[in-house]
Amino acid sequence: xxxxPEPLIASRFRRPxxxxxxxxxxxxxxxxxxxxxxxxxxxxxxxxDLTQQSVHRIIDQLVERGIVSLGSPKPGLGRGQPSPMLSLxxxxxxxxxxxxxxxxVDICLVDLSGNVLGESDISLRELGMNQALDRVRERIAExxxxxxxxDETFFGIGFGIAGxxxxxxxxxxxxxxxxxxxxxxxPLLTDTFKKPVWLLNGGSAGAVAEAMFGVGRFxxxxxxxxxxxxxxxxxxxxxxxxxxxxxxAGEFSGMFDDEETxxxxxxxxxxxxxxxxxxxxxxxxxxxxxxxxxxxxxxEWVEEITPAYNRLVNAIWAIYDPQAIVxxxxxxxxxxxxxxxxxxxxxxxxxxxxxxxPKLIVSDISGDAAAMGSAIVPFKSTFY
Numbered sequence: 001x002x003x004x005p006e007p008l009i010a011s012r013f014r015r016p017x018x019x020x021x022x023x024x025x026x027x028x029x030x031x032x033x034x035x036x037x038x039x040x041x042x043x044x045x046x047x048x049d050l051t052q053q054s055v056h057r058i059i060d061q062l063v064e065r066g067i068v069s070l071g072s073p074k075p076g077l078g079r080g081q082p083s084p085m086l087s088l089x090x091x092x093x094x095x096x097x098x099x100x101x102x103x104x105v106d107i108c109l110v111d112l113s114g115n116v117l118g119e120s121d122i123s124l125r126e127l128g129m130n131q132a133l134d135r136v137r138e139r140i141a142e143x144x145x146x147x148x149x150x151d152e153t154f155f156g157i158g159f160g161i162a163g164x165x166x167x168x169x170x171x172x173x174x175x176x177x178x179x180x181x182x183x184x185x186x187p188l189l190t191d192t193f194k195k196p197v198w199l200l201n202g203g204s205a206g207a208v209a210e211a212m213f214g215v216g217r218f219x220x221x222x223x224x225x226x227x228x229x230x231x232x233x234x235x236x237x238x239x240x241x242x243x244x245x246x247x248x249a250g251e252f253s254g255m256f257d258d259e260e261t262x263x264x265x266x267x268x269x270x271x272x273x274x275x276x277x278x279x280x281x282x283x284x285x286x287x288x289x290x291x292x293x294x295x296x297x298x299x300e301w302v303e304e305i306t307p308a309y310n311r312l313v314n315a316i317w318a319i320y321d322p323q324a325i326v327x328x329x330x331x332x333x334x335x336x337x338x339x340x341x342x343x344x345x346x347x348x349x350x351x352x353x354x355x356x357x358p359k360l361i362v363s364d365i366s367g368d369a370a371a372m373g374s375a376i377v378p379f380k381s382t383f384y
Contacts, residue, residue, distance in 0.1 A: 163201065328365065
């Protein structure tokens with residue numbers, strides 16, 4: 001039987017007497033509030049086709065349910081009474097994001113308004129899947145206690161895993177995650193955490209985080225490169241994740257043949273290169289925290305992967321035509337900058353006029369993007 005998280009949402013979060021969390025009109029207004037911090041109730045009407053009376057009625061209902069908060073009046077909007085500013089009410093609900101990579105599980109708690117309430121990580125070294133999930137459950141409880149959070153506002157869990165979606169909630173991950181692969185994770189995780197669980201690929205989760213918290217605040221069409229143990233990513237189209245026909249849009253490593261795959265920009269390969277140069281970098285999280293471009297082997301690795309990397313960037317440009325290409329995942333910003341500086345765009349000017357090319361942007365998300373994206377997905381799927 002297919003797994004869907006929506007029927008498992010607690011009744012206290014649903015519209016009174018209904019199965020849904022918010023209506024289509026409520027969702028559109030909540031999305032406007034998310035995207036326009038400081039928007040007032042009187043201003044919101046100009047952003048929608050709804051009448052002023054309908055907007056006020058819907059906002060009042062959302063305030064009554066505790067989903068929206070009315071703030072201070074916003075001055076300077078012309079004659080009449082100043083209109084209150086609107087914001088999402090973070091205390092209404094919180095969710096947990098879990099991101100599973102080859103050697104680490106990252107955890108992030110966010111509230112409905114997008115505030116990060118807590119972050120943590122667990123090393124996967126010598127931990128089986130069940131042991132790791134027990135540790136995650138313990139760590140979530142610690143973060144809940146630290147923030148004074150109870151179960152009554154715990155909405156759900158977003159779960160990102162570094163692997164391709166096969167069907168349902170089955171993912172095909174790399175060898176270090178073989179125990180997590182090709183099993184129905186949805187029912188397993190719901191049984192473990194007793195909450196509805198939204199699942200997606202880790203690269204897609206990172207792209208969602210970038211869309212909600214990063215460059216997506218200003219750019220609506222971009223490709224997200226997720227540098228992790230492996231290499232993948234995601235595509236954001238008009239601010240929304242582009243999943244593709246089989247849920248695997250952004251599996252960028254799929255364009256490399258057997259020979260090129262050893263020269264793709266996967267951080268696992270960089271660790272192997274550094275080890276051959278006697279540089280002790282025990283994990284990818286360590287690499288991100290302590291990266292030094294002067295380490296022996298770094299420049300050599302970058303030069304080796306540059307041809308395959310450049311072909312990838314140009315394929316994305318030609319096929320998807322994004323406004324930007326974002327360097328994200330677990331890549332150290334300094335390493336991302338080295339790759340950016342070596343980018344060669346192949347487009348040839350016609351009549352002396354080149355076609356517009358994407359901006360190359362190093363993500364400024366400081367936490368684990370896939371965990372943040374996973375955490376916001378339950379809200380993005382149901383509220384906005």
